[in-house]
Amino acid sequence: MQDKLDKENKMGHHAYAAVYPMAGRRRDMSIHGHVAIMEIPADGDIRFGSRPLASFIRSAGAASPGLGRPDSKGVLRVFRPDSDADWLSRTEIAELEKLARKLLEATRRMDAFDQPAAAGTSPRLRQDRSPQAVRYFELFADQAVQEVRATELAERASRMLKRADQAGSSSGVLFEIEQYDPSATLRSLFEGFSRSFRAATATEAETSPVAISAPARTPVQASAALRDQLLGLGWPTSAEVGESHGSKAGNKGQWAKDRRDRGELFGVWSANERTFRHPTFQFDETGAIRPFVKELLAALSANPDFTPEADKGGWRRAFWLHGPTQALAGANGAARAPADVFATEPAAVIEAARAMTGADTHDAW
Amino acid sequence: MTHGEDALLERIAFDTMPATIYARVHPARLQDGSPVDPLSANPRSTARMAIQPALAARAPALGMFYAATTSAGALFEALLRHAAIYPKRQVYLPRHKLRGQCLALVELRRPLDIIPLGLPDRRIVVPDPDSWREGRWRELISTADHRDTHAAALAVYEQVRAAGFEHGGLSWPSIQAPHAVVYLLYEPPFQREDWSLIQVIALDTPQGEAFIADALAHAGYAWLADPAGGDYEPEPGAI
Numbered sequence: 001m002q003d004k005l006d007k008e009n010k011m012g013h014h015a016y017a018a019v020y021p022m023a024g025r026r027r028d029m030s031i032h033g034h035v036a037i038m039e040i041p042a043d044g045d046i047r048f049g050s051r052p053l054a055s056f057i058r059s060a061g062a063a064s065p066g067l068g069r070p071d072s073k074g075v076l077r078v079f080r081p082d083s084d085a086d087w088l089s090r091t092e093i094a095e096l097e098k099l100a101r102k103l104l105e106a107t108r109r110m111d112a113f114d115q116p117a118a119a120g121t122s123p124r125l126r127q128d129r130s131p132q133a134v135r136y137f138e139l140f141a142d143q144a145v146q147e148v149r150a151t152e153l154a155e156r157a158s159r160m161l162k163r164a165d166q167a168g169s170s171s172g173v174l175f176e177i178e179q180y181d182p183s184a185t186l187r188s189l190f191e192g193f194s195r196s197f198r199a200a201t202a203t204e205a206e207t208s209p210v211a212i213s214a215p216a217r218t219p220v221q222a223s224a225a226l227r228d229q230l231l232g233l234g235w236p237t238s239a240e241v242g243e244s245h246g247s248k249a250g251n252k253g254q255w256a257k258d259r260r261d262r263g264e265l266f267g268v269w270s271a272n273e274r275t276f277r278h279p280t281f282q283f284d285e286t287g288a289i290r291p292f293v294k295e296l297l298a299a300l301s302a303n304p305d306f307t308p309e310a311d312k313g314g315w316r317r318a319f320w321l322h323g324p325t326q327a328l329a330g331a332n333g334a335a336r337a338p339a340d341v342f343a344t345e346p347a348a349v350i351e352a353a354r355a356m357t358g359a360d361t362h363d364a365w
Numbered sequence: 366m367t368h369g370e371d372a373l374l375e376r377i378a379f380d381t382m383p384a385t386i387y388a389r390v391h392p393a394r395l396q397d398g399s400p401v402d403p404l405s406a407n408p409r410s411t412a413r414m415a416i417q418p419a420l421a422a423r424a425p426a427l428g429m430f431y432a433a434t435t436s437a438g439a440l441f442e443a444l445l446r447h448a449a450i451y452p453k454r455q456v457y458l459p460r461h462k463l464r465g466q467c468l469a470l471v472e473l474r475r476p477l478d479i480i481p482l483g484l485p486d487r488r489i490v491v492p493d494p495d496s497w498r499e500g501r502w503r504e505l506i507s508t509a510d511h512r513d514t515h516a517a518a519l520a521v522y523e524q525v526r527a528a529g530f531e532h533g534g535l536s537w538p539s540i541q542a543p544h545a546v547v548y549l550l551y552e553p554p555f556q557r558e559d560w561s562l563i564q565v566i567a568l569d570t571p572q573g574e575a576f577i578a579d580a581l582a583h584a585g586y587a588w589l590a591d592p593a594g595g596d597y598e599p600e601p602g603a604i
Contacts, residue, residue: 105488198485199544219578219590222455227592238604253604271596275604305459313599315592319457323449326509333507335450356447356459363411365391365431365443 033161036082038096041072042184042192046200048093050082053161056154073181076193078103079174081161099173103139104194133180139173148174227315230322231270235277238267244287263301264294266321269313279318281339292346299353306357320356327352373498373521377528378489379478382536382548386472386563387432390443393465393567403469404560406430406552412443413511414518414535414549421519428552430534436468437584438545440577444568445541446509456581457589463569468576470563477559479548480525482506483538506537522551542584 035056039047078100136148138156148156153176160174177189217225236244238253247255256278259265267276282293300306306317324335328348338349391401406428408417416427433439444466449457480490482502491498505514518535525532534550567573578588 101485105485108489194485217587219574219588222587223590223592226451226455226457226589227597251604257604269597269599269603271599276599303459303461305461311593313593313597315597316459319589319592320449320459323451323457325447325449327447329509337449363409364446365389365407365410365412 033158034082035079035157035161036096038078038093038100040076040078040100040193040196042074042076042189043195044072044075046196048096053154053157056157073184073192074177074179074189076100076103076189077176077178079157079160079176100197103173103175104190104197106139107145107190108194134176134178136174136176139175223319226319227268230268230279230318231277233280235268235279236283237270237273237275237277239275241265241278259289263297263308265289266293266297266317267314268318269315276314279321279339281321281342284343290343290346292342292350296342296346296350296353299350299357302354303357325352327355371520372524373501373517374480374490374524375492375496375498376490377525377530378480379530379533380481380486380489380536382473382477382479382534382550384473384476385434386470387434387548388436388439389430389432389469389471390439390568391467391469393467401467402557403467403562403565404471404557406550406555408552411511411515413508413537413547414505414514414521415511416515416518416522416551420512420515424515424519425522427522428555430550430552430555431547432471432473432550433539433542433545433547435539435542435545435584436470436576436580437542437586438539438547439468440580441539441541441545442547450541450586451589454586455589456586460569460591463573463577466568468566468568468573470566472561472563474559474561477533477550478531479534479536479550480521480532481536483536483546486536507540541586545584 033053034050035053037049037051039049078096080096080099134150136150136153136156138146138148140146156174160172177186179189238256242249242252242255245255249255253275256265256267256276260267260276265278266282267278270277282289284290300317300320301308304310306320311317321339322337324337324340326335328336328338328341330336338352342349389403391403391407394400407430408426408428409419410417410429410431411420412429412431415429416424417429418424418426431439431442433442444462445456445458451457481487482490483506487499487502488494491502493499501517505517508514521535522532531554532551533554534548536546536548539545539547566576568577574588574590581588
């Protein structure tokens with residue numbers, strides 16, 4: 001059941017305010033199967049659900065059973081075949097979203113509202129003078145909308161299910177509009193549907209799904225936790241660095257301190273241990289300091305926040321060096337951390353440090 | 366209307382920028398020390414889709430006015446583009462980037478026509494999802510390197526103007542800030558009189574930092590405090 005609907009995680013707080021109560025199967029149905037429903041209110045939260053095909057047998061003006069009337073001027077319900085009566089899978093939800101997007105784009109592209117169809121053009125949605133409470137439509141080939149009589153709805157839904165069983169078939173989009181505000185035009189309703197859909201899916205269209213949750217820590221707590229996490233990586237102490245470089249000094253940490261003071265080595269202060277630790281990106285496989293570390297530290301020190309005086313403990317620089325940034329995006333566009341890139345692309349990291357320091361923020365607005 | 370393959374807009378069509386409240390980031394002062402009007406366009410902008418002679422040959426001298434539907438959207442577009450983003454959406458920005466910066470809440474008094482570049486509205490200007498334009502627009506509205514967008518911005522400007530329309534601006538979804546839409550208006554035809562100023566927040570103050578933390582929290586991000594002072598720093602002479 002891993003592929004089942006996770007109401008909390010998929011689209012954040014805008015969607016899934018509720019789901020329909022699922023209806024049980026009827027043994028005496030003359031038509032079988034279930035229909036998945038995406039309900040998009042005009043300016044409200046999107047909901048998903050499933051209904052037996054038998055529930056589509058109805059008289060004119062009867063809407064699909066749902067959760068009751070939302071606080072909206074009307075709702076759009078988009079239908080597709082449902083493979084399982086009890087659950088909506090992520091795949092089915094994604095398919096419903098795709099159909100809804102197709103429908104909203106097509107109706108918008110056609111400018112399909114409030115005007116009679118010109119001769120020879122595709123059928124249009126028209127706003128009549130006395131809107132029914134519930135109307136049913138089918139979108140064909142992304143360019144024609146046909147109104148469906150209520151008494152034909154079950155047959156159309158059944159046909160939709162059969163088409164879905166035929167591999168490679170191209171089916172239309174069956175949908176229903178229930179209007180609660182008689183004065184609302186179809187155009188205004190669809191504008192509201194589009195806003196709701198956009199609010200729930202706009203960023204998903206460009207990026208991966210987003211779950212919004214408030215951070216569990218304050219900024220101060222979060223920084224302290226990140227520092228502790230970085231310290232937990234086991235970077236070598238001053239004494240360990242001195243030993244690995246064969247220091248003969250009585251104080252094994254002096255070798256590292258001298259390099260830090262000369263801007264040749266970077267360290268961060270570990271308050272609990274009363275010593276500096278040194279991020280490992282600076283060292284090669286033998287433990288020797290990599291070329292260009294000095295150049296990197298010089299580039300960073302041009303930043304007023306990153307001078308040795310302004311960053312005595314090194315943590316400002318450590319946070320920049322270990323945080324993935326778009327300034328070092330890889331070929332696939334993914335952000336990369338300077339510390340992860342330095343071994344193979346030291347020039348790119350040094351350039352990013354200079355750019356971060358030199359960029360004129362007055363030009364970025 | 367159809368265009369050649371070099372036209373980034375397959376069709377020229379407009380969406381509405383609603384009359385409501387927006388957030389925008391701006392410096393408190395220009396480099397010469399003169400104060401910045403929060404309702405002014407910036408002729409020096411080098412940000413995403415900016416148009417000015419210094420950015421592209423033949424470009425007209427326009428002003429740019431960026432505004433977003435959320436504070437997080439405005440912050441990410443203007444200030445946090447190159448911030449370090451740690452796992453669990455933790456954001457670190459060297460604080461010199463905040464120095465002298467403000468966030469203004471501004472209200473648009475009348476709807477404006479703009480060209481939408483985010484899905485699903487992009488379909489009114491690029492109906493074919495398989496078109497080469499689709500991939501190019503994805504790059505243009507998401508790249509962190511704004512230099513890559515300036516020639517395209519000029520091409521769109523020229524395309525729209527050549528068709529006899531006024532080019533009021535563009536919109537795109539914020540990549541980092543969920544559900545935020547970023548708008549760019551060009552001056553002309555941008556008019557200061559269409560806007561009213563609600564509030565200005567100085568970002569380089571403790572109150573500004575708290576505002577940023579709150580704005581980012583609403584977008585699901587955690588703002589990292591400046592790791593300096595206190596036990597982040599060693600005692601003198603420490604080894």
